Amino acid sequence: MRSDVDTWILDLDNTLYPAGSALAEQLTHGILSAVAGFYGTDLTGARRIQAELVAQYGTSLRGAMVTRNIDPHEFLGFERRIDYTVLTPDPALAAALAALPGRRFVYTNGSVYHAEQALGRLGLTTHFDGVFDILAGDLIPKPYAESLDAFLTRFAIDPARAAMIDDLEVNLALPHERGMTTALITHEPSADGTPYQQIAPKRWQVQDLPAFLGYLSGQ
Known part of the structure; x- marks a missing residue:
């Protein structure tokens, strides 16, 4: 998997920071x-x-x-x-993102303004090559095909060489059908204490995002 992926797609809310924040x-x-x-x-x-x-x-x-x-x-x-100062820098996540080969994108149903504010507070701004928001998708959100197609076209992404990480399984179904590697992030401890598990070919479940990204980059 690690050698096949050169595009990394991450959701923002409840993915790059926990749902309980x-x-x-x-x-x-x-x-x-x-x-x-x-x-x-x-x-x-x-x-x-x-x-x-x-x-x-x-x-x-x-x-x-x-x-x-x-x-x-x-x-x-x-x-x-919104008071974005409630977020603090995440050095572990920043280092894990920086080590990933290829391009990195935020794909969100929020706005670019919201993404920019959150990424800035998390210290992740420089680790992404672009943000695709609800307005860029002509207000059609994930998980609709129109949104995914617009995103893939905007950044010339080959799904077979892409990995997508999101906290909602419904948002990952179509990308997986298109050939992407997908990872559902839960932020909840696993039963056996492991930070991530492969649950099917090209499908993962993730509790610790920096650890998972570190695995993907071979760290």
């Missing part, structure tokens, strides 16, 4: 507050509406645009109020 909490609250404001409801109602939007349209943003014709930049305005 203070930033993840702020994102959830920001999205729910935006939904509550646009749909005229409280946070309880917003949770129900947000779940319905994600189930039907892939993301809250896309659902809000379709059902309420909401401007995407207006919806994403909550990102400007």
